[in-house]
Amino acid sequence: xxxxxxxxxxxxxxxxxxxxxxxxxxxxxxxxxxxxxxxxxxxxxxxxxxxxxxxxxxxxxxxxxxxxxxxxxxxxxxxxxxxxxxxxxxxxxxxxxxxxxxxxxxxxxxxxxxxxxxxxxxxxxxxxxxxxxxxxxxxxxxxxxxxxxxxxxxxxxxxxxxxxxxxxxxxxxxxxxxxxxxxxxxxxxxxxxxxxxxxxxxxxxxxx
Amino acid sequence: xxxxxxxxxxxxxxxxxxxxxxxxxxxxxxxxxxxxxxxxxxxxxxxxxxxxxxxxxxxxxxxxxxxxxxxxxxxxxxxxxxxxxxxxxxxxxxxxxxxxxxxxxxxxxxxxxxxxxxxxxxxxxxxxxxxxxxxxxxxxxxxxxxxxxxxxxxxxxxxxxxxxxxxxxxxxxxxxxxxxxxxxxxxxxxxxxxxxxxxxxxxxxxxx
Numbered sequence: 001x002x003x004x005x006x007x008x009x010x011x012x013x014x015x016x017x018x019x020x021x022x023x024x025x026x027x028x029x030x031x032x033x034x035x036x037x038x039x040x041x042x043x044x045x046x047x048x049x050x051x052x053x054x055x056x057x058x059x060x061x062x063x064x065x066x067x068x069x070x071x072x073x074x075x076x077x078x079x080x081x082x083x084x085x086x087x088x089x090x091x092x093x094x095x096x097x098x099x100x101x102x103x104x105x106x107x108x109x110x111x112x113x114x115x116x117x118x119x120x121x122x123x124x125x126x127x128x129x130x131x132x133x134x135x136x137x138x139x140x141x142x143x144x145x146x147x148x149x150x151x152x153x154x155x156x157x158x159x160x161x162x163x164x165x166x167x168x169x170x171x172x173x174x175x176x177x178x179x180x181x182x183x184x185x186x187x188x189x190x191x192x193x194x195x196x197x198x199x200x201x202x203x204x205x206x207x208x
Numbered sequence: 209x210x211x212x213x214x215x216x217x218x219x220x221x222x223x224x225x226x227x228x229x230x231x232x233x234x235x236x237x238x239x240x241x242x243x244x245x246x247x248x249x250x251x252x253x254x255x256x257x258x259x260x261x262x263x264x265x266x267x268x269x270x271x272x273x274x275x276x277x278x279x280x281x282x283x284x285x286x287x288x289x290x291x292x293x294x295x296x297x298x299x300x301x302x303x304x305x306x307x308x309x310x311x312x313x314x315x316x317x318x319x320x321x322x323x324x325x326x327x328x329x330x331x332x333x334x335x336x337x338x339x340x341x342x343x344x345x346x347x348x349x350x351x352x353x354x355x356x357x358x359x360x361x362x363x364x365x366x367x368x369x370x371x372x373x374x375x376x377x378x379x380x381x382x383x384x385x386x387x388x389x390x391x392x393x394x395x396x397x398x399x400x401x402x403x404x405x406x407x408x409x410x411x412x413x414x415x416x
Contacts, residue, residue: 007288010281010359021229021236023252026334028229028236033283041357044231045284046254046334073218074332075241076253080215081332118375120382123331124282124289126234126254131382149249151218166389167326167399174328174339178385181374184392191375 009036012043020044048129052099053086055117055179056109057137058156065159065187068107068139069176072152082165083173086131095132096199103136104201105145107154112138115193117182122174131175133182135193159183217244220251228252256337260307261294263325263387264317265345266364273367273395276315276347277384280360290373291381294339303340304407311344312409313353315362320346323401325390330382339383341390343401367391 012033021028027047035041056068067084074081087102089095096114103109117133146152157165165171166180185191220241229236235255240248264276275292282289295310297303304322311317325341354360365373373379374388393399 007279007281010279010288010361012281012283020231020234023228023236023238024250026228026236026252026254028231028234030231031283035357036359039357042232043283044234046234071215071218073215073220074329075220075239075251076334076336077329077332077338080218081329083332118377119380120385121282121285121289121380122382123335123337124285124291124381126284127331128284129331130285130380149243149247151244153218163389163393166386167393169326172327172329172338173332174330174382174386177328177389178374178382181371181385181389181392184389185371185375 011036012041015040044126046123046127046129048088048127049091050089050095050128050130050132051086052089052095052102052132052134053084053175053179054099054103055084055133055135055183056103056107056111056139057135057159058139059137066156067159067162067183068109068154068156069162070106070152070154081173082171083176084179086175094199096134097201099132099134099136100198100201104142105147106150106152108142108144109136109139110142110198111136112140112198113195114198115195117179117191117193120175120178133175133179135182135186137195159187219244220249223248252334254331254335254337256296256335257299258297258303258336258338258340259294260297260303260310260340260342261292261383261387262307262311263292263341263343263391264311264315264319264347265343265367266347267345274364275367275370275391276317276362276364277370278314278360278362289381290379291384292387294383302407304342305409307340307342307344308406308409312350313355314358314360316350316352317344317347318350318406319344320348320406321403322406323403325387325399325401328383328386341383341387343390343394345403367395 015032020030058066223240228238266274
């Protein structure tokens, strides 16, 4: 994308890598890196497979734009959080496929129109995680298919409410606040998504 | 803030907690939690002291609104990232104090006007981290005071450019994209900050 020699005065390179922890969910590495000035330092970080977020739009003629949101208890922050549907990529899974799967599993909705808004990096200091941001429209309701141990509520709000809740502090999940920037730009006509179709989902037989 | 009995159908409670890893930077816990349905599950997460981000505004009569940004190589994502100044809270440190300290250390700027926009949670699935979002104005330039092993470039851009770069994918740092929502709302007159003064910074003698 850019000249590989560019930013040599900022770049760090890996000297060695060791595993600090491997849980059932989190893998943590500690790398020794060479600094731009020739010194060394250590960098500790979570290795993450990447994730997707879906902003599901409900567009009815003559009605204000609405979106589908979730309320879910998030243990590390000890709060019920309002957020857009999201989830981790399965091994080898494409991000649109994952977006469609997560939307269907968590909310029951399927969508006929899909567009990738972009990507965000939620925690650049200590995780490799990226979140691909997808918008969906043309929703059809269906049954949720939650994982065991997953508890969440699905509800809808106007896009205006979502932006206001971000500014007021009722929504503090960073990925959802970031999505509100696209949402606000979409409403203002400053972002014109190039909608595409859904990809075909392989429907697995129920595993239990 | 809310009825503690509310959301009982979503809440998880700690049964036991064990340390999965303790690096020099990251502490990772694995808690066993009781689920709303009486089952149990494990939650692995990083324990973080909290952080601040500063959106430094340059407001000149007759000129478009500008902001101060940084370019910094972020090892976990292996990229030079464009981001607003940010940093972790020191033990016992207030968030405005931290915001003023980080702004001065990383960019050299001191600001006469400060306002807290809100808080964001960057990684609700696996970290306790919060980021307090501060806006600053009335900037006076001075020397950077970077930590050893910290390499970054400071530059300015218009607020319009920042919003456009977020939508185009040139800025992908989630906290900076989130800040762009406040910035866009500020420019549109939809967010009216209640500016306050700087707090007094204790200036430590140079440590080396």
